[in-house]
Structure formats: C-alpha cells, structure tokens
Amino acid sequence: MTGIRNCVHSSPARRDLCPRLSGLCSLLIVLMSGVLVADEPSAETRESRLRQQVAQLLETLEGSDWIPLIMADLELSTDLTEESQSCCRRILQALAVADDAAAQEHVHAVFENEPERRGMAAEAVAMAAMTRPGSLRNWRLLVRSLNVVRQSEAAAVMKALQRYRQRANKGHWVRRVILTGLSLPEGDQRLACELLQHWTGQPMRPSAAWSLPQYQEWFAKEHPDLPPAVRPQDPPGAVWTMQSLESLFSGLHLTSEQGVQGPMIFEKAGCAKCHRRGDPGGTAGPDLTSLGWRRQRAEVLESLLYPSQELHEEYPTVIVALKDGTALTGLLQRAPDAGLQVFSSAGEVRTFQQSDVEAIRGHAVSSMPAGTLDRLTADEVRTLVAWLTSVDGIPRPHQEDEGQEEE
Numbered sequence: 001m002t003g004i005r006n007c008v009h010s011s012p013a014r015r016d017l018c019p020r021l022s023g024l025c026s027l028l029i030v031l032m033s034g035v036l037v038a039d040e041p042s043a044e045t046r047e048s049r050l051r052q053q054v055a056q057l058l059e060t061l062e063g064s065d066w067i068p069l070i071m072a073d074l075e076l077s078t079d080l081t082e083e084s085q086s087c088c089r090r091i092l093q094a095l096a097v098a099d100d101a102a103a104q105e106h107v108h109a110v111f112e113n114e115p116e117r118r119g120m121a122a123e124a125v126a127m128a129a130m131t132r133p134g135s136l137r138n139w140r141l142l143v144r145s146l147n148v149v150r151q152s153e154a155a156a157v158m159k160a161l162q163r164y165r166q167r168a169n170k171g172h173w174v175r176r177v178i179l180t181g182l183s184l185p186e187g188d189q190r191l192a193c194e195l196l197q198h199w200t201g202q203p204m205r206p207s208a209a210w211s212l213p214q215y216q217e218w219f220a221k222e223h224p225d226l227p228p229a230v231r232p233q234d235p236p237g238a239v240w241t242m243q244s245l246e247s248l249f250s251g252l253h254l255t256s257e258q259g260v261q262g263p264m265i266f267e268k269a270g271c272a273k274c275h276r277r278g279d280p281g282g283t284a285g286p287d288l289t290s291l292g293w294r295r296q297r298a299e300v301l302e303s304l305l306y307p308s309q310e311l312h313e314e315y316p317t318v319i320v321a322l323k324d325g326t327a328l329t330g331l332l333q334r335a336p337d338a339g340l341q342v343f344s345s346a347g348e349v350r351t352f353q354q355s356d357v358e359a360i361r362g363h364a365v366s367s368m369p370a371g372t373l374d375r376l377t378a379d380e381v382r383t384l385v386a387w388l389t390s391v392d393g394i395p396r397p398h399q400e401d402e403g404q405e406e407e
C-alpha cells in the first residue's frame with residue numbers, strides 16, 4: 001500500500017513508476033495533484049471532482065480497476081466532510097466484495113492502520129460476508145470490530161457474524177455484543193440476541209428467544225469474575241462525560257506544542273505512576289506507547305472515564321485479606337525482592353509474604369481510579385489525549401487478541 005501511496009504523491013516520473021495504472025487512474029492523479037488546472041484549484045473542487053470520478057468508476061467497474069479506487073480512498077479519507085467519508089465508505093464496500101487480493105488487502109490495511117476508520121472497514125467486510133462469508137481472517141476482523149462499531153455498522157457486523165460457523169464465546173466478546181446491542185435502536189437489538197444465541201447456545205431452545213436484559217442477567221451469573229454487562233453511568237455532577245469529552249475533539253490534530261506539554265500533563269495527572277508512553281514509567285497499567293495504533297479516540301475516552309469497562313487480564317485487581325485482619329485492594333504483583341505486593345489505586349504499594357495471607361479473591365473493578373481527568377482543564381484533556389493517541393514516529397505493534405474460535 002505504501003508503494004502506491006508513494007507512487008502517487010512523490011516523483012514527477014510517477015507514471016513510469018506505476019505501469020499498472022490505467023488511463024482513468026492517470027486522470028485521477030492529475031486531478032489529485034492539480035497539475036492540469038491552470039488556476040490552483042481549491043481543495044473543495046478537487047475533492048468534489050474526485051468524488052464524481054469515483055461515482056463513475058463504481059458504476060462502470062470492471063475486473064481490475066481497483067488501484068484508482070484505492071488511491072481515491074487514500075486521498076479522500078483525510079477530508080472529514082460527510083460527502084468524502086460516504087464516498088470512502090462506498091469504495092471500501094466495492095473493494096471488500098471484489099475477488100481481488102489487493103482490493104481486500106486495502107480494506108484490511110484500513111482496519112489495522114487507521115483505528116478511526118475501523119467501523120467503516122468492518123461494515124464493508126460485513127456486507128461482503130452476506131453474499132460470501134469468506135475467510136477466517138474476515139471473521140476475526142469482524143469479531144475485533146465489535147469494540148468500535150456503532151449503529152448501522154454494528155447491525156451489519158452482527159448480522160454477518162451469524163453466517164459463520166465460528167463462535168467467539170469468550171466472556172469478553174459476549175459482553176461486548178450485549179453492550180453494543182444495548183446501544184442499538186430497539187428494532188436492531190434482536191440482531192444482538194440472535195448472535196448471542198449462536199455464540200453461547202443460550203437459551204437452549206432457540207424458539208424461546210431471550211431479550212438483552214435476560215442475557216445481562218445470565219452473563220452476571222455465568223461470568224461473576226468479569227464486570228457486569230451494563231452500560232456505564234456518569235455519577236451525578238460528573239465533571240466530564242462521554243458527550244462533553246467527545247465534543248472537545250472534532251477535527252483535532254497534534255501540534256508540536258501539545259507534543260511538549262503532553263508528557264507534563266501525563267505526569268501531573270498521575271498517569272505515569274502506572275503507565276509508560278515511550279519513556280520508562282509505571283508498570284501497574286498497560287504500556288500506552290502504541291495506544292494510537294491500537295485504539296480509536298472514543299475507546300481511549302471510554303477507558304479514561306470508565307476504567308472498569310474493559311479489564312485487562314494481565315492487570316488483575318484483587319482483595320487480599322491478611323491474617324492480621326488487614327484488607328488490601330489493588331493490582332497484585334510480584335514484589336521486586338521477594339513476596340507479593342498490592343499496588344492501590346492511590347499508587348501506594350504494600351508488600352507481604354504468601355504466608356501472611358488468609359485469602360485472596362478477584363475484584364472486577366479496575367485499579368485505575370475513575371475521575372483522573374476531573375482536575376484537568378479542557379485544554380489539558382485535549383492535549384493529553386492528542387498526545388496519547390498520536391502515532392508519529394511510533395512503530396505499529398503486532399496484532400492483538402483475536403477472539404476465540406469454537407466449533
């Protein structure tokens with residue numbers, strides 16, 4: 001993909017470098033670079049012309065015309081207008097159904113490399129799966145997309161996942177389907193219930209279909225170790241809510257000033273006690289260095305507001321009852337010298353020996369405190385999140401957990 005991108009954006013001899021480009025494609029290149037037009041065209045004209053070209057291309061599409069579409073997608077994806085975004089959506093859908101490796105590879109690359117466009121790529125794969133379920137790789141993409149899809153995207157993904165024999169019946173994914181299902185309009189919630197039936201085999205008699213509240217109740221009994229499948233509530237008088245946070249971020253890009261201030265706010269807000277981002281730092285929470293590759297902004301905001309919504313298995317919170325009657329709550333770790341330690345939400349460390357322990361039990365609440373943003377101004381929140389999610393100069397990590405298959 002990078003090859004094509006370079007080929008489009010770099011040298012004057014670019015047409016020689018791209019022997020596979022068709023005539024129409026060359027026209028697109030000219031449009032994109034604005035070479036043909038005597039007066040420098042405004043971005044708006046260039047983009048609207050490109051959209052028209054795409055519409056024509058989609059109508060007259062023949063077997064191998066994918067490259068101009070891929071290039072148009074790359075070009076238009078940076079334009080956040082509704083027209084360009086819906087044009088990209090149509091392109092990805094055309095690429096996803098194409099019987100062509102490069103076309104499908106592009107859709108997967110968008111999913112992996114551009115968290116903000118994951119929902120769009122997943123919807124395209126879901127629509128293709130309705131006619132032709134395709135590979136296990138597509139199934140995995142659809143399962144992972146459950147963390148980010150919303151509304152019509154979520155409905156398309158849930159419908160498509162029912163067409164696969166595979167079932168992602170790990171508690172985490174089941175919980176995700178319930179939560180995403182609850183956010184759908186009532187008419188679409190049935191899709192979540194059908195998928196849950198397919199994955200969990202509950203209720204045993206499919207004719208007695210359950211509603212989402214029934215699945216919530218069942219989930220609480222089946223997975224007492226996990227947070228309940230309940231949508232987070234803002235406490236009364238909350239300083240920040242999901243809505244007020246999301247409104248801070250429309251069209252935001254990291255500025256160099258934010259790059260400098262980000263680490264200072266990270267330190268001031270106490271994040272560095274538990275996390276690191278690049279530099280050495282805390283180990284009581286996940287390494288946030290590659291966060292911007294792994295998560296879209298809405299997911300990061302959700303982690304900040306409601307830390308207990310997504311618990312990481314590697315950071316178990318426990319309640320330890322010691323024989324002397326003390327109770328400790330926090331992240332359980334091995335102590336640097338000998339014995340064990342509990343790292344509390346307040347950042348206090350208490351060390352003890354195995355022999356001091358009366359009982360240890362799991363606690364489905366994050367050791368990351370809620371309300372960490374409360375003492376920050378809107379500007380500071382913006383800077384912190386922009387810096388945390390920036391991927392400039394940060395290599396892409398390996399793919400993450402891909403759901404669990406079952407026959």
Ligand code: HEC
Binds near residue numbers: 266269285288304369
């Ligand atoms: C007391 C330790 C602690 C503090 C302080 C803390 N966190 Fe966390 N954080 C965690 C843990 C542990 C998790 C993993 C969730 C879980 O399993 O509990 C987490 C998860 C996250 C995640 C999600 C990571 C992912 O991979 O998806 C983000 C983002 C995050 N924290 C950002 C912050 C920021 C920003 C601050 C400061 C404002 C902060 N945290 C303060 C412990 C902490």
